[in-house]
Each structure stands twice: as C-alpha cells, then as structure tokens.
Amino acid sequence: MAISxxxxxxxxxxxxxxxxxxxxxxxxSLALSALLLKLQGKPAGQAMLVIFQGAFGSLWALEDxxxxxxxxxxxxxxxxxxxxxxxxxxxxxxxxxxGAVGASWVALSFPSLPWYLLQPLMLAAASVTGGLWGLxxxxxxxxxxxxxxxxxxxxxxxxxxxLDYLVYGPWKDPRSFGFPxxxxxxxxxxxxxxxxxxLNWGILVCVAAGVIFWIFFRFTRYGYEIKAGGENIxxxxxxxxxxxxxxxxxxxxxGALAGWAxxxxxxxxxxxxxxxxxxxxxxxxxxxxWLARLNPLFIGVASLLLAGLRVGVEQLQLDFQVPAAFxxxxxxxxxxxxxxxxxxxxxxxxxxxxx
Amino acid sequence: xxxxxxxxxRLEKISKSFGDxxxxxxxxxxxxxxxxxxxxxxxxxxxxxxxxxxxxxLQPDGGRIxxxxxxxxxxxxxxxxxxxxxxxxxxxxxxxxMTVAENxxxxxxxxxxxxxxxxxxxxxxxAARYHMTIDPAAKIDDLSMGERQRVEILKLLRRQSRxxxxxxxxxxxxxxxxxxxxxxxxEMSQQGKAIVFISHKLDEVMDVADExxxxxxxxxxxxxxxxxxxxxxxxxxxxxxxxxxxxxxxxPCKTGNVLLEAENLSGEGxxxxxxxxxxxxxxxxxxxxxxxxxxxxEIICGLQPPASGRVRILGSDWKRFYATRTDKKxxxxxxxxxxxxxxxxxxxxVENFLLTTRLTxxxxxxxxxxxxxxxxxxxxxxxxxxxxxxxxxxxxxSGGNLQKLVLAREFFxxxxxxxxxxxxxxxxxxxxxxxxxxxLAARQNAGILLITGDLAEALALCxxxxxxxxxxxVDTFPTTDSEKVERIGMMMAGLETPGKVAAG
Numbered sequence: 001m002a003i004s005x006x007x008x009x010x011x012x013x014x015x016x017x018x019x020x021x022x023x024x025x026x027x028x029s030l031a032l033s034a035l036l037l038k039l040q041g042k043p044a045g046q047a048m049l050v051i052f053q054g055a056f057g058s059l060w061a062l063e064d065x066x067x068x069x070x071x072x073x074x075x076x077x078x079x080x081x082x083x084x085x086x087x088x089x090x091x092x093x094x095x096x097x098x099g100a101v102g103a104s105w106v107a108l109s110f111p112s113l114p115w116y117l118l119q120p121l122m123l124a125a126a127s128v129t130g131g132l133w134g135l136x137x138x139x140x141x142x143x144x145x146x147x148x149x150x151x152x153x154x155x156x157x158x159x160x161x162x163l164d165y166l167v168y169g170p171w172k173d174p175r176s177f178g179f180p181x182x183x184x185x186x187x188x189x190x191x192x193x194x195x196x197x198x199l200n201w202g203i204l205v206c207v208a209a210g211v212i213f214w215i216f217f218r219f220t221r222y223g224y225e226i227k228a229g230g231e232n233i234x235x236x237x238x239x240x241x242x243x244x245x246x247x248x249x250x251x252x253x254x255g256a257l258a259g260w261a262x263x264x265x266x267x268x269x270x271x272x273x274x275x276x277x278x279x280x281x282x283x284x285x286x287x288x289x290w291l292a293r294l295n296p297l298f299i300g301v302a303s304l305l306l307a308g309l310r311v312g313v314e315q316l317q318l319d320f321q322v323p324a325a326f327x328x329x330x331x332x333x334x335x336x337x338x339x340x341x342x343x344x345x346x347x348x349x350x351x352x353x354x355x
Numbered sequence: 356x357x358x359x360x361x362x363x364x365r366l367e368k369i370s371k372s373f374g375d376x377x378x379x380x381x382x383x384x385x386x387x388x389x390x391x392x393x394x395x396x397x398x399x400x401x402x403x404x405x406x407x408x409x410x411x412x413l414q415p416d417g418g419r420i421x422x423x424x425x426x427x428x429x430x431x432x433x434x435x436x437x438x439x440x441x442x443x444x445x446x447x448x449x450x451x452x453m454t455v456a457e458n459x460x461x462x463x464x465x466x467x468x469x470x471x472x473x474x475x476x477x478x479x480x481x482a483a484r485y486h487m488t489i490d491p492a493a494k495i496d497d498l499s500m501g502e503r504q505r506v507e508i509l510k511l512l513r514r515q516s517r518x519x520x521x522x523x524x525x526x527x528x529x530x531x532x533x534x535x536x537x538x539x540x541x542e543m544s545q546q547g548k549a550i551v552f553i554s555h556k557l558d559e560v561m562d563v564a565d566e567x568x569x570x571x572x573x574x575x576x577x578x579x580x581x582x583x584x585x586x587x588x589x590x591x592x593x594x595x596x597x598x599x600x601x602x603x604x605x606x607p608c609k610t611g612n613v614l615l616e617a618e619n620l621s622g623e624g625x626x627x628x629x630x631x632x633x634x635x636x637x638x639x640x641x642x643x644x645x646x647x648x649x650x651x652x653e654i655i656c657g658l659q660p661p662a663s664g665r666v667r668i669l670g671s672d673w674k675r676f677y678a679t680r681t682d683k684k685x686x687x688x689x690x691x692x693x694x695x696x697x698x699x700x701x702x703x704x705v706e707n708f709l710l711t712t713r714l715t716x717x718x719x720x721x722x723x724x725x726x727x728x729x730x731x732x733x734x735x736x737x738x739x740x741x742x743x744x745x746x747x748x749x750x751x752x753s754g755g756n757l758q759k760l761v762l763a764r765e766f767f768x769x770x771x772x773x774x775x776x777x778x779x780x781x782x783x784x785x786x787x788x789x790x791x792x793x794x795l796a797a798r799q800n801a802g803i804l805l806i807t808g809d810l811a812e813a814l815a816l817c818x819x820x821x822x823x824x825x826x827x828x829v830d831t832f833p834t835t836d837s838e839k840v841e842r843i844g845m846m847m848a849g850l851e852t853p854g855k856v857a858a859g
Contacts, residue, residue, distance in 0.1 A: 221713055221722045228710060231699040237658060238688065238696045239710040240680070 018345045025341035029333040036329065042320050054315025055308030061315075063198045067269060068281075069300075069307035070202045071096065071261035075285030076303055077213055078257030080294040082134075082250045084217065086230040089251060091137065091152025092258040093282025094159030095130040099259025100266045101163055102129030104182060104273040107189035107266075108171065115188040122189060122263055130259020131252040133159060138251035142244050148251075160278055167274055181274035191268035202264040209257060210296040226250060258282060280328075284310075287335045306331060361424065363388045363549050364409070364440070364518055369418035371404055374753045378404040380573045382418070386518060391540055391550040393560040395594055396570035397643065397808055402553045405570070406520050409551075410442040411435030441511035442520040445527070447503050449495045455506050456491040459513050481509055485542050487535075501532030508539065519543065520551040525559055526645060537563045555594070555643050557587050557848045569593050591844035605795055605816065608635040614772050614802040615655065615686075620664035625650040626826040627664070632772065632802040637794065639817035639834075640806040642847050647826035648806045652776050655804070656688040669771055682714045687770035689761055691777040691806075693754065697761045700750035704740075705731055707749045708764050715768075730767070738763040739789075755782045762793060773803045779812060791816055810843060822846040 034044035055065050075092040082089035102125035110118060137151035164180065173183035191200045217223035229236040229243050236243050265277050284306050291306075292298030313327035362385035369382040378401045386392055396402045407413040409420065411429030419426045422438055429435040432442075449458050456474040459481075478491035482505075489505050498506070504524060511519050521540075525533045540563055544550050554560050560567060561581060569577040569590075577593055584590055611634035620628045625647040632638050640648055653659045655666060657677040666673040668686055676686075690696045698707045705724060708731045709716060716727045728745060735743040738759045740752070749757060758778070765773070775794065779787040794803055794816060807813050813820050814834055821831040822843055829846045832839045845851040 219722060219724075220720045221717045222720060224706070224709060224713060224722050228699055228702065228706065231701050232695070234696050235699050235710060238656075238690065239713075240657065240677075241710075 021341040021344055022338060025337040026334065029330070029337040032333050032337070033326075033330045036326075037322070040322070042322060047316055047320055047322070050316050050319050051309065051312030053312075055312035060198075061311060065304060065308040065311045066199055066203065067307075068310055069303040070206055071265050071281040072284050072288055072307055073206050073300060073303035074209060074261035074264070075258045075282050076288040076292070076299045077209055077296060078254040078261075079285055080289045080292075080296070080299060081213070081226075081257065082254040083289055083294055084230050085226045085246055085250045086233075087138075087141075087247055087250055088149045089134065089137070089152050089254050090149055090286055091134065091155050091282070092254070092261075092285045093278070093280065094152070094156035095133045095255040095258035096262040096265075096282050097156075097159040097163045097278060098133040098255075099126035099130035099262030100273055100277055101159075101166060101262070102126045102259060103263035104166075104171070104185075104266050107185045108182060111186045111189070113188060115192075118188045119191060119267070122267060123260065126259035126263035127256040128259075130262060131256040134251040134253075134255020134258075135248060138248045142247060156282070160275075163273070163278070164275055171273065173272075179274075182272045184272050185267065189267060190271055191264060193268075200264075200268040202268050205260065205264065206300075209260070210300060213296045222246070222249065258285075284331060287331055290335065291338055306334075360387060362386055363423065365421040365424075366405075366409070367419050367421065369405065369408060369415045369420070371401075371408060371413065371416050374755075376754065377573050379408070379415075382570075382575055384568060384575065384578075386549050386551060388517065388549045389544055389547050390565045391544050391552055391563055393552045393554055393564035393567045394570055395554060395557070395560055395567055395590070397555060397594060400570045401573040402570055403522060404573075406442065406522060406551065406553060409435070409518075410440060410520055436511075436514055436516065439515065439517035440520070441514060441516035441518070442522065443504060443507045443511065443524060445522050445524075447507055449503060449506060451495045453495060454491065455489055455493050455495065455498075455509075458495060458506055459491075459510055477513075478509065481512055485509075485512065485539060485546070487539055499529075499532070500527040501529065501535060504528070504532075504536065505539070508543075512543075516548070518549045518551065520553070522553050523555075524552070525554070525556065533559070557590055557594070557850070561587065561590075587848065587850055588845050591848040591850065594844075594848075607818070608798050610635040610818075614669055615804065616665075616667040617651075617655070618665040620651070620654065620661055620666060622650040622654050622659060622662045624826050625654070625662075628823075628826075628828050629664075630821060630828065630831065632804055634771070634800065634802050635798055636818040637798055637803040637805050637816050638831075639813035639820035640804060640823055641810060641813045641820050641843060642808070642823035644808050646823045648776070648823055650826075651823075652688070652690070652774055652804075652806055656686065656690075656774055680714060682712055682768055684769050684771055686772040686774070687711070687765040687768055689765055689773065689775040689778050691780065693757050693761055698749045698757060701748060703748050704735075704745040704752075704760060707760060708734075708745075708767075711764060712768060731763075734763040734767060755786050758782060758790075759786070762790065766793060766797060769800065770797075771801050773797060773801050774806070775803060776806045777808065778805070779809070787812075810847075814840065824849045 030048065034048060037044040037047050054061055056062050075096055078095070079089050079092050103122040106118065106122045106125045110121065113121065133155060136155060137146070137148045140146040140151055141148045167180040167182060171182045173181055175183070191202055193200050194203070217227065225241045226246055228239065229241050229246050233243060261281065266273050270277055288299055288302040288306055291302040309330055310327055313322070313324070313330070316322045316326065317324055364386040366382055366384040369379055370377070371379040382405055394402050394405065404413065408415050411432040411434050414430065421427070427438055429438070435441070450461065453461070456471070456478040459478050460474045475491040478489070482489050487505050487509070489502060489509070495503060495506065504527070508519065524536060528536060540550050540552070552560070552564060561584065564581050566578065566580055567584070568575050571594065613631050613633050615632040617628055617630050628647070628651060630638065640651065642648060650659070654661050655668070661673060668676040671679070694700055699710070705728045709722070709724070709727050712727065713722060716723045731745050735745060740756050740759045740763065749760065752760060773794070778794070779790050782790065794805070797803065805813065805817060817834050819831060819833050820843070822829045824847060829851070830839065834840060842851055
C-alpha cells in the first residue's frame with residue numbers, strides 16, 4: 001500500500017480563487033528571483049526594493065515605465081486578437097519591426113508633408129506592413145497547412161535582418177559616423193509629447209486601441225465568431241463560421257497592432273529607425289497576453305508591470321552590477337509560475353491509496 | 356450457456372450510468388479461455404462501455420469482475436493489462452514514426468541499452484507463433500490498417516495477455532485483411548487465449564465466434580452458442596429490437612414540394628445514393644451506424660463536399676446553397692455529436708444559441724446579445740432546459756439538456772429542411788417523447804431527414820424509410836408497407852439486397 005497523488009480535472013474551473021492563485025504565483029516568482037539574487041551574493045530584499053523604486057518610485061521612473069509599456073501593450077493586444085482564435089502568433093516581434101520599417105519609409109520619403117498628414121500616413125503604412133507580415137503565416141497555414149508558431153517565429157528573424165539591412169545599407173544616414181541608423185526624422189514625423197512631460201500621445205493610441213478591442217469582441221459579430229472559432233473549430237464549421245477568413249483577419253489585425261507599436265517606437269521614442277528598437281517587446285507581449293488572459297484591461301496592467309520590471313532591472317544593474325539578463329529571467333519566472341498556477345485553477349489533486 | 360471449464364473472467368451484475376443514462380445494467384457474462392465470444396449489439400447498446408470497464412478504462416458503478424474466481428478492481432488500463440486483459444481499440448495506439456519491433460517493446464524493455472537485433476528477433480518469433488506475417492523493421496507509417504492492427508495484437512501477446520478484446524476490429528479492414536484477422540483470432544483461441552469480439556455485423560459474428568451475447572439498451576438480452584443459432588434473421592431481429600416503447604399520435608401530413616434532392620451522391624463511404632424529401636414528411640434513414648449515414652449527413656449539411664453526384668437544397672445547387680448566408684427558414688442540422696459539433700462547451704448558453712442564429716441577431720456588424728439573451732430565456736422555459744440559467748456554460752448541462760438547447764436553437768430558426776441524427780440518443784423516455792412531438796409538429800412546414808439506428812423511433816415517426824447498408828440505400832418504402840417493414844432488420848444487416856427480395 002502506498003499513498004499516491006492523483007490529478008483530476010475540475011468540473012468547473014475556479015473563479016474566485018483564481019485571483020488568489022495569480023497573486024500567489026507572482027509572490028512565488030519574486031521569491032524565486034530573490035533566491036537567485038541571494039545565491040549571487042546580492043542583498044535580495046534590498047534589490048527587490050531597488051527594482052520597484054526604479055520602476056515606479058519617481059515621476060521620471062514612472063514615465064519611463066509608461067513609455068516602455070506602450071509598445072508592449074500594443075503588441076500584446078495584437079497577439080491577444082490571434083490567441084482568441086487559438087492562432088498562436090508569436091511573430092509580434094517581426095510585425096513590430098516591419099511596422100517600424102513601414103512608418104520610417106513614409107517619414108523618410110515624404111518629409112515635406114505637414115504632421116497631420118504625415119503621421120496618419122505613417123500609421124497606415126505601419127498597419128499595412130505589419131498586417132501583411134501577419135498575413136503571410138496565415139495564408140501559409142491555410143494553403144500549405146504549415147504551423148503558424150514556427151512560421152511566425154522564423155519570420156521574426158527575417159524581419160529583424162531586413163531592418164538591419166536597411167539601416168546598414170540603403171537607409172543609412174551618411175552623417176552617422178558609421179552607426180547603423182537612418183537620419184533623424186523631421187519634427188512633423190515625430191508624435192509630440194504631452195505638455196511638459198516625457199510622455200507622448202502614443203498613450204492615447206493605446207487607450208483607443210484597447211477600447212476598440214473590447215468593443216470589437218464584446219459587441220460585434222466578428223468578435224463573437226472569433227471567440228467561437230477559438231473555442232471549438234468543429235462547431236465553428238458546423239455553424240458556417242468563415243474560419244479561414246477569420247484566421248486571415250486576426251493575423252492582419254494582430255500584425256497591424258504590432259505595426260502601430262513599431263510606428264510609435266521609431267516616431268515618438270527613438271525619432272529614427274535603428275536596430276536598438278529591437279529589444280524583445282514582441283516576446284514580452286506574449287507573456288503579457290497570457291498573464292492578462294487576453295483581457296484588454298489586464299493587458300494594460302500587465303504591460304505596465306513588465307515594462308516596469310525592465311526599467312527597474314536597469315536600475316538594479318547600476319546599483320548592484322546584476323547582469324541585464326536578470327530581467328529576462330524574472331520575466332520567465334513570472335510566466336512559469338503563473339502558467340503553473342493556471343494548472344491549479346483547472347485541476348485538483350487527490351491523495352489516494354494505491355492498491 | 357454451458358461450458359465444462361470455469362470461466363477465466365466473470366462479470367457479475369456490472370452496471371454503469373452516465374448521468375441519467377444507464378449504459379450497462381446488471382450485466383452477467385462469462386469469458387472462457389480458448390473461446391471466441393462475440394458481443395453483438397446496436398450502436399449505443401453499451402458494448403464499448405462494457406468492454407472499457409473490463410479493460411480498466413472505466414470503473415463500474417455496481418457489480419464486480421472476477422478473474423479465475425478472484426475479484427479484481429482496475430483503476431487503469433495498466434492494471435488490466437497486468438492482470439492479462441488487453442484491448443485492441445478502433446483507433447490504434449501506435450507510435451507511427453517507429454518500427455514494429457520498437458512499438459512492441461516500448462516501455463517494456465529494462466535497462467538503458469536497447470538491442471535492436473534482439474527486439475527484431477523476438478518480434479519475429481512472436482508473430483511466427485501465431486502464424487502472423489509482419490516485418491519487424493517496418494515503420495508503422497508504411498503499414499496498412501490490417502498490419503497496424505496486427506502490431507496491436509502482437510503488443511498484447513507480447514504482454515502475455517490472456518483475454519484479448521477487439522472493438523469492432525473489422526471496421527477499418529479490407530475483406531482479405533478480415534480473413535487474415537479471423538485466422539489469427541482462431542489461432543489465438545486454439546492456443547488458449549480468450550477472445551472477445553465486439554461487432555454489429557452478423558455475418559462476421561457467425562463466421563468467427565463460438566458464443567454470442569446480444570446486448571440491447573445496456574442489458575444482455577440473450578446468450579447462445581453459435582451452433583444454436585437457427586436463423587440470421589432471428590438474430591438480426593433480436594439485435595435491433597422492434598417493440599415500440601412509446602406511442603405518438605402521427606397523423607399523416609399533406610406533403611408538398613420537394614425540398615431536398617440527392618442524385619447519385621457519392622462521398623467517403625457513400626455510393627450512389629439518391630433520395631427526395633418533400634415538405635410535410637419525415638424520411639427515415641435507418642441502418643447500422645457506419646454504413647454511410649455520417650457522410651450523407653455531412654454532405655447534405657455542408658460539412659463536406661460531395662465527391663460526385665448532385666444535391667439540391669431548397670431549389671439551389673449545393674454549392675450555391677452553401678454560398679448564401681442566412682440562418683432563418685433554411686436547413687438545420689441536429690447532429691449526433693452535440694458536445695463536439697453542435698455546441699461549444701466552454702461558452703455560455705446565449706453564445707451557444709448565437710452559433711447558428713447570429714445572423715438573425717446581427718445588425719450590420721453589431722451583434723445583439725441582449726435580444727438573443729431574452730429570446731433564449733423564453734425558450735429555456737418552452738423547452739424545459741435545466742438549469743434555466745442562460746449564463747451557465749454549455750458544459751454544465753447534462754446531455755439531455757444540451758440536446759434540448761440544440762433543438763430550441765434549431766427550431767427557433769424555423770427550418771425548412773431538418774437533418775436530425777440520432778436525436779434521442781441518450782435521452783430518457785419523457786425527453787424522447789418531447790423530441791418526437793417536436794419533430795412531428797415541425798413537418799408542417801419542413802421536410803425532415805431522420806437518421807437513426809433505433810428502428811422503433813423510425814417506425815414511430817417516419818412516413819417513409821430508406822434502409823442503408825454498405826454506403827448504399829437498399830430500399831426506400833413507406834412505413835405502411837408492413838411486408839417490407841418486417842424485413843428491415845435483414846436489410847440493415849446486409850442480408851437482403853433489392854435484387855433478392857423474394858428470399859423473405
């Protein structure tokens with residue numbers, strides 16, 4: 001006779017307790033991070049405080065976190081559109097890059113346009129380039145039955161290398177002293193700052209995108225069809241939901257939203273196209289979408305949290321000489337603990353006796 | 356039923372229910388070494404449930420299983436296999452990228468190093484012992500269905516199984532492969548294995564079995580030796596059952612114009628089927644499951660295109676009909692698979708209601724959830740859906756209530772053509788009667804294609820029936836033709852073709 005652990009799926013997933021599970025998972029991930037710091041001989045408690053203060057402890061820090069949250073939020077909203085149909089778009093990084101390229105092309109090609117024409121044109125170009133970059137894996141999936149996870153991932157590398165090619169080659173600023181970057185955008189191409197703050201009007205784009213996302217899924221037929229198609233593809237076929245069309249739709253929307261992030265990054269934050277804009281926002285966005293369970297409001301909160309983590313860890317680097325990769329480790333730990341926590345929401349353990 | 360030896364396995368008053376549905380009731384069954392036992396029964400009779408309990412997949416609610424007189428309890432298939440009971444499933448459980456020998460010794464080899472040569476050799480020996488031919492080095496991917504099945508059998512023999520259960524093993528095989536399988540079954544039984552053979556095909560059972568147990572509606576209604584069988588027709592009648600449990604008032608309805616027309620229709624498992632359905636009638640498609648009904652329903656309902664032949668629905672060609680988007684006064688499909696096809700279990704009832712009514716509740720791109728919600732609230736009352744909470748998920752409903760939800764939704768669409776597939780399967784008597792009444796009432800404005808394996812249901816409801824066997828329609832006749840109705844069981848069993856009607 002031995003005691004055994006058995007696992008059963010719950011009849012209905014936990015609702016109320018899931019908030020607690022989430023909180024527990026976050027605490028656990030922080031504890032594990034602290035443990036890692038301790039093993040490195042760093043003062044763990046103090047380090048956690050530094051991260052928090054570095055991210056949200058001052059107006060300047062909060063602004064920086066918000067600025068970094070913008071691209072994460074838009075990319076995350078994008079992947080969430082696809083995830084709702086259970087299309088696993090992990091290509092936000094590449095779609096973001098292509099969006100940045102599209103917006104930059106407009107900025108560099110039509111410098112004489114006034115801002116109220118130029119910026120909408122840049123946004124439109126970013127939507128088209130990002131959207132098309134999302135459409136490729138959708139069409140390949142539908143036509144050739146390829147796996148979108150692999151195709152979107154591989155397209156990321158192509159997009160990033162294409163961006164590199166442009167800034168090292170044809171678009172390189174002749175006065176950049178050899179640095180890979182385009183020339184600085186004219187002021188008409190730069191999304192302006194809000195009043196005296198460091199924040200730009202891109203925040204407003206995020207709010208609008210979030211609200212539209214919510215309305216789209218809550219009140220439109222397409223939103224409903226995407227949800228139904230994601231829940232049960234056979235039932236979608238039974239109900240004559242145009243599944244193939246929806247796959248293309250969500251991938252275009254997904255890519256376009258990531259493209260917007262690329263536009264805002266080159267226009268408002270960097271003011272030019274350069275390889276340093278590729279810092280993995282598109283991957284963080286996937287973590288955010290999962291943490292937020294594809295809910296736009298939670299995506300906002302989670303984007304700010306993970307953007308804050310990035311900013312905070314930068315401070316940690318300065319104060320305690322912790323490697324930059326520590327931020328990614330913490331991000332990974334958060335995702336792991338939250339995913340593991342999700343298991344407890346859907347399953348429960350039984351202690352049983354083994355014959 | 357008598358046998359000189361004590362049984363190897365004895366089932367004592369085994370019962371199993373799923374919700375309100377009794378899948379098995381008080382099953383008593385003996386399985387002897389060296390004998391081939393056929394479990395004969397209609398689809399949904401409870402054969403698979405019974406065998407799943409013997410193979411450790413399911414646990415009985417009541418009764419016990421004895422092996423050599425010792426009671427046993429299996430909580431997993433692993434335990435059943437250790438006790439010598441193994442099953443060959445309809446869907447093979449093989450690693451397709453690996454070889455025959457590797458599949459055989461998967462998880463069975465001890466130690467770290469594998470000897471491929473030894474695995475091959477032992478596979479060859481095992482196959483030779485039962486006179487089976489198989490290439491131990493072949494990849495599963497490259498094998499035919501019959502060969503894959505042989506690998507499954509060898510897996511069980513390799514684990515020293517004493518009882519081998521076959522769940523409709525001939526369904527995926529070609530006729531020569533069936534012959535080979537039967538030879539292998541006889542060989543194994545001669546070498547002392549107990550074979551249990553689940554089937555609904557009379558010919559096969561008569562061909563290979565020593566004993567037959569007939570299962571109907573979860574109960575064993577008869578057990579006999581094959582030698583005692585006097586006529587196949589009698590066996591067919593017993594298997595299908597014909598007593599009408601319910602009486603519904605079926606007044607003839609004036610039939611109108613043709614709503615659905617299939618001409619020489621072929622598809623997967625379907626060959627040259629023609630039929631016509633008029634307004635005001637219920638046309639029954641009866642037959643043992645797996646004789647082409649699934650394909651017929653899927654083609655008519657737009658889930659697969661016809662391979663050849665023509666379908667006209669409400670005056671439009673198939674392609675044109677399915678290019679038009681509308682959900683009122685058109686075709687409704689009430690599929691057998693309520694959970695996987697007709698509903699999304701994770702969505703709430705309103706969202707499930709909207710699945711096929713979303714165009715009705717749309718204004719431009721806007722979906723009017725509130726209107727759908729209040730509409731459904733009314734319908735939950737009319738259809739007595741329990742619990743009447745439209746915000747619950749469909750997964751929280753019992754099978755019967757889920758079916759009521761599907762019916763409420765589909766009848767709300769005021770369909771002109773209804774394709775109903777086993778609409779009362781798993782429902783209790785009261786719910787069955789409700790569904791029957793609904794279908795009868797609906798034919799005022801619609802033509803109904805009722806696909807059912809339940810002959811009592813077909814006879815109670817249908818104006819005409821078409822009997823399917825082997826992908827073809829054997830015969831179509833009005834249910835008032837008592838002479839032909841008598842022979843439905845034989846037609847379903849493939850014992851009678853239109854050509855040799857006189858055989859009676």
